[in-house]
Amino acid sequence: MLRIKGGKVYDPAHGLNGVVQDICVADGKIVADVPPGCREIDAAGLFIFPGGVDIHTHVAGAALNFARAMTPENQRQATKFFHTAKRRTGIGGPTPTTFATGYLYAGMGYTTVFEAAVPVLSAKHTHEELSDTPILDKGCCVLMANNEILLDLLQQGDVERAKHVVAWLIWAAKAYGVKAVNPGGVAAWKWGGNASAMSEPVSGYSQVTPLKIVSSLARIIDELKIPHPLHLHCNNLGAPGNYTTTLETMKALEGNRAHMAHLQFHAYGGDDWHTMRSESQAIADYFNAHPNLTCDAGAVLFGNAVTITADGPWQHLLYQLTGRKWGNIDVENETGCGIVPYSYKGSNLVNAVQWAVGLELLLLIKDPWRIFLTTDHPNGACFWRYPEIIHMLMNAAFRRERVKKLPEKVLPRIVLPDLNREYSLYEIAIITSAGPARALGLKNKGQLGVGADADIAIYHENPDGEYMFRYPRYVLKGGEVVVEDGEIRHQMGGREFIVHPSYDPKIEDFLRPLFQQQYTMSFENYPVELERLEHPIIHPCE
Ligand SMILES: [Zn+2]
Numbered sequence: 001m002l003r004i005k006g007g008k009v010y011d012p013a014h015g016l017n018g019v020v021q022d023i024c025v026a027d028g029k030i031v032a033d034v035p036p037g038c039r040e041i042d043a044a045g046l047f048i049f050p051g052g053v054d055i056h057t058h059v060a061g062a063a064l065n066f067a068r069a070m071t072p073e074n075q076r077q078a079t080k081f082f083h084t085a086k087r088r089t090g091i092g093g094p095t096p097t098t099f100a101t102g103y104l105y106a107g108m109g110y111t112t113v114f115e116a117a118v119p120v121l122s123a124k125h126t127h128e129e130l131s132d133t134p135i136l137d138k139g140c141c142v143l144m145a146n147n148e149i150l151l152d153l154l155q156q157g158d159v160e161r162a163k164h165v166v167a168w169l170i171w172a173a174k175a176y177g178v179k180a181v182n183p184g185g186v187a188a189w190k191w192g193g194n195a196s197a198m199s200e201p202v203s204g205y206s207q208v209t210p211l212k213i214v215s216s217l218a219r220i221i222d223e224l225k226i227p228h229p230l231h232l233h234c235n236n237l238g239a240p241g242n243y244t245t246t247l248e249t250m251k252a253l254e255g256n257r258a259h260m261a262h263l264q265f266h267a268y269g270g271d272d273w274h275t276m277r278s279e280s281q282a283i284a285d286y287f288n289a290h291p292n293l294t295c296d297a298g299a300v301l302f303g304n305a306v307t308i309t310a311d312g313p314w315q316h317l318l319y320q321l322t323g324r325k326w327g328n329i330d331v332e333n334e335t336g337c338g339i340v341p342y343s344y345k346g347s348n349l350v351n352a353v354q355w356a357v358g359l360e361l362l363l364l365i366k367d368p369w370r371i372f373l374t375t376d377h378p379n380g381a382c383f384w385r386y387p388e389i390i391h392m393l394m395n396a397a398f399r400r401e402r403v404k405k406l407p408e409k410v411l412p413r414i415v416l417p418d419l420n421r422e423y424s425l426y427e428i429a430i431i432t433s434a435g436p437a438r439a440l441g442l443k444n445k446g447q448l449g450v451g452a453d454a455d456i457a458i459y460h461e462n463p464d465g466e467y468m469f470r471y472p473r474y475v476l477k478g479g480e481v482v483v484e485d486g487e488i489r490h491q492m493g494g495r496e497f498i499v500h501p502s503y504d505p506k507i508e509d510f511l512r513p514l515f516q517q518q519y520t521m522s523f524e525n526y527p528v529e530l531e532r533l534e535h536p537i538i539h540p541c542e
Pocket of ligand 1: 058
């Protein structure tokens with residue numbers, strides 16, 4: 001039992017904006033009171049936040065391992081975590097290894113993270129790595145919008161059976177949500193194509209368009225009552241002029257919920273790379289008026305990154321543009337994956353627009369409960385650089401200094417210099433914790449009320465938001481002090497959130513012969529066994 005005494009509490013789920021009060025902890029949960037004489041943390045003058053929740057990151061699985069193997073140069077330069085009595089070894093850098101991932105997230109006050117892209121076919125590997133990632137609670141989204149079994153059912157107009165297949169695949173992957181990546185485009189990529197026009201049939205189909213995939217999946221996810229809405233990576237990621245695709249996609253949802261992933265990569269105007277400009281205002285205007293939507297920023301920071309995505313055709317284009325290394329994986333009939341190491345440069349006009357657009361969306365989208373802090377790690381920047389973005393959001397003068405360093409030619413293409421909004425600490429607590437927890441449907445996360453998980457980040461006050469949020473005084477996970485002044489004090493395993501949507505068990509009679517005909521793996525070996533997960537928590541679909 002523990003009393004955290006006299007800190008300023010930032011708990012937006014309960015409207016607490018810097019209110020001085022004690023937080024009491026027993027058995028890993030927040031409780032109303034604890035008896036006198038139990039352990040105390042003197043938090044006078046300190047700032048208390050719910051532990052951070054990352055709604056979209058890439059930290060585990062086959063694609064990550066492929067990226068780690070492809071970038072030994074990053075790993076050689078990266079921070080090394082040496083074994084101590086409290087800590088396992090690991091390597092940092094843009095694609096940290098599993099133990100290091102847990103230390104780096106917890107080290108800046110994050111206690112729950114969601115791996116955004118998992119094929120069922122390699123989900124066992126993902127769960128093994130998630131189990132190896134200490135301290136954090138986790139969950140993952142399974143890739144669905146290019147699964148040929150599903151596309152065939154949409155072609156036949158059999159949406160009811162598609163719904164049962166979706167539910168079966170979610171449980172087979174032991175996933176928490178569903179991710180759509182470049183709907184139809186990844187399937188087409190296996191024959192060298194893409195799906196750029198939203199209402200044109202995907203190659204190989206006459207009745208399936210990207211818009212149909214999006215609207216069908218979003219409706220299915222809502223009908224299955226999956227707590228997190230369809231997690232949507234739109235078509236034409238990264239391409240100049242793609243904001244029209246993003247608007248078309250959002251309109252196709254017809255009121256169904258969706259989480260727009262890494263929106264920064266989908267908010268560009270212009271006709272080509274020479275004319276690319278920000279269209280964050282148009283995207284934010286539509287978004288602000290449609291409460292069925294949430295999003296994460298997918299902000300870009302200058303420096304080294306590794307782009308990892310199921311969006312195979314985009315990655316091939318990025319490889320052609322940069323001449324950097326390129327890795328490609330086709331995941332049988334489910335999805336694909338591409339990897340290209342990348343460096344964002346302030347002197348590069350395209351990169352400068354991207355850097356501005358991420359910040360612009362965070363400043364133009366009015367409701368902080370609907371946009372969350374991410375960098376689409378490690379695509380836009382590494383997650384451990386989040387505090388740099390927090391500082392820019394909180395300090396308009398500092399932001400203006402950074403804008404001055406951009407090439408002058410970029411200024412007419414962005415709106416960032418006109419934006420004077422500054423985030424409060426309360427709003428930072430929303431975009432880093434309370435908001436993403438709500439969008440994930442995790443009632444015990446992102447808040448500090450009685451009954452919540454005792455995941456708590458405690459910071460020193462500092463006018464430099466970057467310094468403040470990079471070095472918490474304490475981080476508690478499930479009521480245990482796991483980080484103190486930057487040192488790992490305690491390392492426990494995390495838990496994993498999954499869902500078990502209902503489906504007709506006879507759907508297996510439909511799927512089994514398809515597997516025998518088409519898959520390289522037997523049907524019985526395909527689903528992830530529940531026992532493989534160390535501490536699964538089955539979240540209700542209701
Ligand atoms: Zn992503």
